[in-house]
Amino acid sequence: MHKIIVLLVLFALLTGCAATETIERLESRAGQGNSQALGQDSQAAPAGFGDLHVSLTVKTRMPNSVLIDTTDYGTNRYQLLVGAGDQFQRVTGDMTMETGGYRTSTDPEAGNGVRYRFAATLRLPVGTHRVTAALPGDGVVLEQLVEIKQGSNRLELKPVYRLKSKHRRIGFPDTRTYYKGVKKITVVE
Template identity: 35%
Template sequence: MKKVMTLCAITLCIPIFAGCATSLCKQAATSSRSDVFIEVSDSTPVAAGESELSMSASLKTHREFDCPINPEHSHGTPDYRLLINIDGQALPITGEFKEENLTGSSIGDPESGIGIRYTFRKRLRLSAGQHRLIVSLPDDGIAVTRDIQLDAKSVNSLGIEPVYNLRSGARRSAALPAACFNEGIKSIRLNLNGREI
């Protein structure tokens, strides 16, 4: 009876958590402000009362034609995006992408194999202080939110790393890595100035 109750509780919680991620993805895509940050490309010194945030992400997805089940996705295409939202100002970021074959990489590498490598980079200038940050991969239904503190006249780096799904049981073995980019991205890990947040 206890197992049945636990199973029922888990079954009821899954749609709630899925709904939270969907809601956060929608929130990340919605701009309610336009005065939070500006994009910068030069190395102008940071003014008093401001801070700089350099964001970078590198992740791998399957090629476009490797997943015929879901033709609506944009994996493996130029339309695949990273979405950033800071204090209500949204910024869709288009990444550079190229086909990558890491067949000779180490055995435990979750990115080994043929796929599409995306690299996203953006530099922003914003006021110093506390900010609410949402990072989303809308095509994967993933979004995470964090509060970040940026000091005045500081130059900060935000590293965005994928956490890949585990291989399905039938394909898992000691010779293959437990996680694999072909299984999709299950979460995002954020590092601000080298520390996980």
């Protein structure tokens, strides 16, 4: 029994370290590589290239909403890292304050908080690319193989929030809340 517990603790530590290591690698490569990060007023993609539009909407709690707040929630320092190949960029989202709803609702985004709308466009050669998106503030990384076609391509991401309570109760569904942070990022099909 003791060996199983040691193995589980070791596995948890290593998976957490792997995500942190990936985020550090992405941050060190930001602004390097051969693909292009484009603005809103860019020209159409030339022959042999495609534009990949990546979008993500996330809600976080307001800044200083807890007594000891060590996160960047509710500030412009809460950012998205997105890229493909060797090209990565740090994206600052459009922030809007949201009020309303009651926090004990089963809606994971109910309550007062800050909504971020992240959008980035990458110009990549036509073909298959490994696209990586990360939220360093939550230690979350998603790597996805994407087929880039000539013209415009979309990759829409969505967050999966952490559980409201650490303890499961028999007969009650697991409820999630933005207040606890993002557990992982998934692709909208």
